[in-house]
Amino acid sequence: MAVLPVATDKAVAILNLTNDRRITATFEEHAPAVMLLLKRVSDADVWVDLLSGEVDADTADSYTFAYCYLLLAETVDLLNLKTLGEGIIKTTGIDTQQTELLTGSEVQAFRKHLTIKALETIEDFLNADGYSRLRELALGTSRHRTRTKASVI
Numbered sequence: 001m002a003v004l005p006v007a008t009d010k011a012v013a014i015l016n017l018t019n020d021r022r023i024t025a026t027f028e029e030h031a032p033a034v035m036l037l038l039k040r041v042s043d044a045d046v047w048v049d050l051l052s053g054e055v056d057a058d059t060a061d062s063y064t065f066a067y068c069y070l071l072l073a074e075t076v077d078l079l080n081l082k083t084l085g086e087g088i089i090k091t092t093g094i095d096t097q098q099t100e101l102l103t104g105s106e107v108q109a110f111r112k113h114l115t116i117k118a119l120e121t122i123e124d125f126l127n128a129d130g131y132s133r134l135r136e137l138a139l140g141t142s143r144h145r146t147r148t149k150a151s152v153i
Contacts, residue, residue: 003050003060004038005031006067014068026075034070038063041119041130062122069118073111112137 006014008024008031017023039047049055050063102110119126119134126134 002053003055003063004067005035006064006071010064011068011071014065015072023079026078027071030071030074034067034074037070037074038067038122041126041133042122043125043127046125059125062125066118066121069114069121073114073118076107076111076114 008027009019011027012019012024042050046055046059050059055063116134116137119130119137122130123134
């Protein structure tokens with residue numbers, strides 16, 4: 001039996017989210033993107049074993065958690081809709097009418113944290129692209145150098 005993709009109900013339970021219809025539908029729509037990302041960063045031999053179910057329990061668990069973290073990272077922007085009463089709540093006031101949602105930059109930081117956590121969970125099974133991506137996220141280095149031109153007016 002294949003280890004991936006993880007059943008949506010199990011992913012929701014691992015991430016300690018409510019089993020809301022909108023969350024599960026969003027997760028199910030984005031599951032293929034997470035699978036592509038995991039395939040892109042994983043060692044080819046391990047990937048084949050995962051899909052065939054021929055991996056040990058520790059490897060299966062590592063990929064299960066990595067999948068869940070990446071699933072949340074992939075969808076956190078969509079779950080944090082800035083509409084009244086919806087989104088990821090950062091704080092609530094004494095008055096039940098007052099809630100504060102995560103800002104855009106906080107959502108991006110959370111997404112980055114989840115991606116790093118996922119890649120670190122499967123670090124032993126990463127290919128060169130996976131290690132590069134982990135290093136890029138963790139250390140803030142980038143393969144793409146940008147140059148700034150300054151001019152005096």
